[in-house]
Amino acid sequence: MEYKNIKKAYFVYGSVVLSIDYFKYTFAVIKFLFGGNISVYETLLDRARREAILRMIENSKGADVIINIKIETSSIYGRSNNNLGTVEVLAYGTAIKYEDNS
Secondary structure: OOOOOEEEEEEEEEEEEEEOOHHHHHHHHHHHHHOOOOHHHHHHHHHHHHHHHHHHHHHOOOOOEEEEEEEEEEEEOOOOOOOOOEEEEEEEEEEEEEOOOO
16 A cells, blocks of 8 residues: 655535526426425436535645545525525535655
């Protein structure tokens, strides 16, 4: 097993807020009334997770590896009556840059 010296370790994160459109919202309400899997929300969450991870990687700026990645999700509701499904996803971890062993 080869060990490498760590040159730098730092916190990185990526965050995204996505909302569902009215068409998908209407479909989700109908599915909710009759029961079953609400796939439009699954695709919204999947897209938000992927985008948050990509933004985290973009913020890592030349790191060799990102470890201990965590993903947190939260719902956001406005104060108006048209509460669409809005979600914030935060991906964060520790970026590691190794020393060059040349």
